[in-house]
Amino acid sequence: MEITFLGTGVAIPQKGRVQSGVLVSLEEKPLLIDCGSGVLSRFPDAGVSHTNVDTVLLSHLHLDHVADLIPLLKANWLRGKTDMRVYGPDGTEDWFSRVLGAYEYILDGVDVDVIELSPGKEFTPEGFDCEITCAATDHSVPTLAYRVTAEDGEFVYSGDTAPCRDIMDLAVEADLLIHECSFPAGTKVTNHTTPSTLAEMLEDYNNEIGSICLTHFYPEMRGHEKEAIHRLKDYVEGEIILAEDLMRLEL
Numbered sequence: 001m002e003i004t005f006l007g008t009g010v011a012i013p014q015k016g017r018v019q020s021g022v023l024v025s026l027e028e029k030p031l032l033i034d035c036g037s038g039v040l041s042r043f044p045d046a047g048v049s050h051t052n053v054d055t056v057l058l059s060h061l062h063l064d065h066v067a068d069l070i071p072l073l074k075a076n077w078l079r080g081k082t083d084m085r086v087y088g089p090d091g092t093e094d095w096f097s098r099v100l101g102a103y104e105y106i107l108d109g110v111d112v113d114v115i116e117l118s119p120g121k122e123f124t125p126e127g128f129d130c131e132i133t134c135a136a137t138d139h140s141v142p143t144l145a146y147r148v149t150a151e152d153g154e155f156v157y158s159g160d161t162a163p164c165r166d167i168m169d170l171a172v173e174a175d176l177l178i179h180e181c182s183f184p185a186g187t188k189v190t191n192h193t194t195p196s197t198l199a200e201m202l203e204d205y206n207n208e209i210g211s212i213c214l215t216h217f218y219p220e221m222r223g224h225e226k227e228a229i230h231r232l233k234d235y236v237e238g239e240i241i242l243a244e245d246l247m248r249l250e251l
Helices: 039-046 069-078 092-100 165-171 195-205 225-235
Strands: 002-007 021-026 029-033 055-057 083-088 111-116 131-136 144-150 153-157 176-180 211-215 240-242 248-250
Touching: 002 039, 021 039, 021 144, 039 069, 069 083, 069 092, 083 092, 092 111, 131 165, 144 165, 153 165, 165 176, 165 195, 195 225, 211 225, 225 240
Parallel strands: 029 055, 055 083, 083 111, 153 176, 176 211, 211 240
Antiparallel strands: 002 021, 002 248, 021 029, 131 144, 144 153
16 A cells, blocks of 8 residues: 655645645555645656546545645546546535536536545445545544555544544554644644644553654644654654655555
């Protein structure tokens, strides 16, 4: 299993970081998790054709996680790829139909199946040999974390969230937890994570999580990366990794 970070940033522009998107290669078949602005343009740099993507998981519907979904659908359509499955939390179907409905010239030419998910749901996406489990997060809108379990590894993607037990429980014995870390320690923030608030949650888990990869960095995190590693390194068996755009991890 190969994980490529297409975007590790947020809604505020930053040099070298576009908005959220993670591409997972499962036996060479790509699964895209989130599709924020700039993610589509990362495909050539990642050496992956966008037309290979026919399955997308959305953690939630904030723009920095969905803004390039319709552009991806259009890019595929322009190359003759018209089918797609989109999984997401409650409200995804209504949001998708409203946005796509503004583009009638695409609407009749594509075949998109939207599947809404709820916390606790377990499913296998069509065409994949893996199991995905959903959990609720602590964010300002309905948001899902995902655990992807395949023959060669298991990882959890937190989506946007304050640290919460549902995600930590989902990540127990996983090889990797991809967790947002929006702001540096000491920042007063709700709905998001700092190294300190994540460490406080991890104290109860006795190194039950393999490695942690931090992502979803606001500009305020620049210069505080080493502090984050130092704050968290005693709470996991493996590494603390700082995600960068186009970084690849192998499980």
